[in-house]
Amino acid sequence: MTYDDHNLASEVTGAEEEPSSSQNVNDIMVVKALKKRGGNRIYNKKHYCLYCSKPYSKIARHLEGAHENKPDVAKALSFPKGSKERKKQLDYIRNRGNYAHNAAVMESGKGELVPFRRPHKEVQGKEFMHCAYCQGLFTRKVLWRHMHNCKLKPGSVTSKPGKNRVQSMCTYTGPVPSHVSKQLWGVIGAMNPDPVTDIIKNDQVIIALGQHLLNKGGPSRKNQQYVREKMREIGRLIYNASKVTTLKKLEDFINPKNYMDTVKAVKFTCGYDSETNKFLIPSLANKLGNALVKVSKLLKAQGLISNNKELVENASKSLDVHQQKWNEMISATALRNISEAKWNVPTLMPFTEDVQKMHAYLNEMQDNWYKSLYENPSVKAWIELTKVCMTQIILFNRRREGEVASMPLSAFLSRDTSDPHQDVDWALSEVERKLYRHFTRIVTRGKRGRPVPILLTPKMLCALELLAKQRGAYGVLKDNQYMFARPEAITHFRDSDCIRGFAKVCGAKCPESLTSTRLRKHAATLSTVLNMTDTEMDQLATFLGHDIRIHREFYRLPEKTLQLAKISKVLMALEQGRLAEFHGKNLDEIQIDPDEKVLDSDEEDFQEKCQADSSIIDEPSAEEILPPTERNEMPPPPSKRHKPLPLDDTSPSVVSTVRPSSKGKVTQKKRPWQQTEVQAVERHMNRFIISGIVPAKSDCERCLRAEPEALKQRNWENLKFYVYNRITAYKREIQRK
Structure with missing residues (x-):
């Protein structure tokens, strides 16, 4: 039965709002117990029948005589007279009848409520609440004490302290207002009763x-x-x-x-x-x-x-x-x-040493608790192994805490256990094929509903299978849908508490930095040293559950590091008037010593004169033409002064152009590319020539390491500019065709 939300809020939560004239909460009362002049109690209390909705002084006698055919009544009467079970069943039927009457009174806004026990003085109905188990009507002050000892309380429910928690639960189990859905009423009922909750309900x-x-x-x-x-x-x-x-x-x-x-x-x-x-x-x-x-x-x-x-x-x-x-x-x-x-x-970043210590500690704890749970089962072993596994998964996958802690059991049980497709092996290296079969993948719900993958090692998988198999034996409720469930509750373990606890005892230098957010940023930031392509960076961001734009903006080297270590180079070069020396270089290539002494103009002229007299002249590099930018993009068109010559696609290039000599320096002719050098470059860099993408510095250095003998006279700048000229020639040839 439902009734108006305004009256419900006033009766259940004691709202101080001014009620409407048609539904005045002051008209809902609980009559006090009457006494004679001598002080003796007058037993005139009447209970309402659940089936005919009429009041009776002897409700048990009425049920036995008029409704003995009802299933609940027949069940109660099947027990012997005077037994505790018979009395408990009849009391429950009596409370349900009174509950139906009280709900009707609340809906109408007028009348008298029937409590479990009548008070010593007349009280307004808003001071009473129904028990969630037996549906008896009790005052708010004693409700928590009754529910602790209620005879109809399920055996699987453990009593928890707190009057507000008890009242919230009883509010939810009460009649649902007509204009509120049961799900939303459950959301509101979980709130602590206070003035804010009263406002929400009204x-x-x-x-x-x-x-x-x-x-x-x-x-x-x-x-x-x-x-x-x-x-x-x-x-x-x-x-x-x-x-x-x-x-x-x-x-x-x-x-x-x-x-x-x-x-x-x-x-x-x-x-x-x-x-x-x-x-x-x-x-x-x-x-x-x-x-x-x-x-x-x-x-x-x-x-x-x-x-x-x-x-x-x-x-x-x-x-x-x-x-x-x-x-x-x-x-x-x-x-x-x-x-x-x-x-x-201050920016806190985890030390790699601390992360390794935490990994080692968790592996050791997993082995100990897994062995303990397998050989000597106990609730403590199950709980500790659950905490260790949850922390291990967060640490290994660099997942958000909530994504792992709230992972449903169904996600683990429905994981993909099929064998990999044979055609997939053609696209993977030998190491990648082994890794593909080594790990197990689970997909769960992440931030903003994104599907986020979780990788499990074989040891993690065995531990989780043991936890899932034995969860019912250690008090995990059937209604608890979480993989990392707490016994005797419908919630999961708190992930941040587990990480914090293990970080303190693993021997880390800075345990405060070992949080899921900082670990995620640690992985994304250090990945910048890998020189990953845009596709690979996108794959990493997808695995971490990031938008690629957010990943590039926030998950990089800390701003403090960028400014102190990189931008400071530009400022020092400007201060010393040496910025022109680093023309064509990026921030990583600029080398400038903060303790280096800067010479004034007179000292510099004197030093140049001494160098000229002693014939100590710095030799220019093998490639006088400035190389293109290091980024993976085509450089701007070269100037007239630095115009590169197109190279033939089939024969080695011979560059005979001499750069105009500068004052005080000796010019040097370009060294032609030998056939062995061209072949060595094409073996490793041909994909860049065909795709039209200028290689990065790391790609050129990788080629040099692969061909140390053939390219011993070349540096990475020579290779990069050579490939750039080959790309230009290749494009011209395509245009002619």
């Missing part, structure tokens, strides 16, 4: 927003937690707005006339300080702005559906005003506060 727009987010994200526990957080953010905004403005409902915020009050409420909620122009919680300001936009769009859609022109007009104008004023009033300051707070925060 505001129809917040209910509609919660249902919208729940429909959009699905019924997963993670999305339910997200919906709960968003609803409470809006609830806190309304709660604080009532203190400093006249806004009382969420619909009042979606009105252009109240926009300045909305800004005032947001600033008050986020702790804005006008003197310092800073928010205490700047991220909350941005979240509230996004939430208000969603609410405006939602109300606009509802207005269009119901043909409510006033609602559509208010929502549309609010969106326009928000677009023009929100950045100026709120978001610009909030984003500036967030950015400034990160300026001088």
Whole structure:
């Protein structure tokens, strides 16, 4: 049976809102126990029948005489008279009848509730709640004590402390309001009873927003937690707005006339300080702005559906005003506060040695606990092995904590165990084929619903199979869908706690740096030394669950390192007036010593004179023409002074052009390419010539290492420029054809 949400909130949570005239919570009462003048109790309490909805003083006698054919009644009467089981079953039927009556009273807004025990004085109905197990009506203060000892409590449920937790559970198990879905009622029922929860239950727009987010994200526990957080953010905004403005409902915020009050409420909620122009919680300001936009769009859609022109007009104008004023009033300051707070925060990166120590420690712990669980099964061994495996997977795969911790059991059980296709072996090297068969791959849900892969070693796979096989024997509930489930609960182990705990005991120098986020950045940052192609970088970003643009922007060398180690070279070259010396070089090729003494002009002239007298003249490089840029792209057209000659595609190139001599330097002729050199280059660099891509420095050095004898007189710049000329000749030949 359902009843109005306003009265439900008042009865269940004790809301202080002013009730409507048609449904006044003050009209719902619990009558006190009557006594005679001498102080003796008057036993006139009546219970309502579950089947005929009428009150009776002797409900057990009535059930036995009038409803003995009902299945529940027949089951209760099958036990001997005076037995505990008979009394328990009849009490449960009696409580269910009273519960149905109380629900009808709540829906009508008037009447008397039937409690499990009548109080000493008359009390309003909002001070009582129904037990989630036996459905008896108890006062809020003693409900937790009753539920701890309730005779109908399932044996698998363990008692947990906390009055608020008990009241939240009982709220969820109570009657569901007619305009709220059962799933959303479960989301709201998990909230602690407080003024914010009261506001959420009484505001129809917040209910509609919660249902919208729940429909959009699905019924997963993670999305339910997200919906709960968003609803409470809006609830806190309304709660604080009532203190400093006249806004009382969420619909009042979606009105252009109240926009300045909305800004005032947001600033008050986020702790804005006008003197310092800073928010205490700047991220909350941005979240509230996004939430208000969603609410405006939602109300606009509802207005269009119901043909409510006033609602559509208010929502549309609010969106326009928000677009023009929100950045100026709120978001610009909030984003500036967030950015400034990160300026001088030290960058923590894990040491490779610490990562190795943690890997070794986890491998040792896995062996010990796996052996212990296999030979001497115990709950502790199962729990510890679960924590070790979860941490190992996060560390090895560099996954986000939540992606592994919330991995469902179904993802592990439905993993792909088929043999690799034979045709795939043609595209893999021998080492890659072994790795392909060595690891096991699982796909689970990641950030923004992306599918993210998880690789398992054979040892990890054996441990997870043992955990999945024995989870039922160690108290894991059937309703718990997680692979790394906690016994006697419906949640999973907290991943950050496990990583933090193992980081402290593994002997790491800096255990604070061993977090999943820093480990992910550590892997992505160090991958820059591999000189990966765009395709390979895209594959790494996909495996880590990144967007490639975010990967390139944030997962690189820390900005502090770039500025201190690389950009400082340019500044020193500018300071010493030597920037022209490094013409055509990138930041990695610039070599400049911070302790090097800079000579003034007189000292430099004197040194040049001495060098000329002693015939100590620096020989120019074998390639006088400047090489193209090191990036994997075609360089700009060479100037007239540095114009390269096209090379024939079939014969070695003989470059006889002499660079115009500069003052004080000896010119040198180009050394022609020998046939053996050309063949050595073409064996390794022909793919670049055909594709039209200029090789990188690392590609040229790899070719030099492969042909040390044939190319002993060449350097990487010679190879790069040679390939560039061959590409130019190849393109001209194609154009002629």
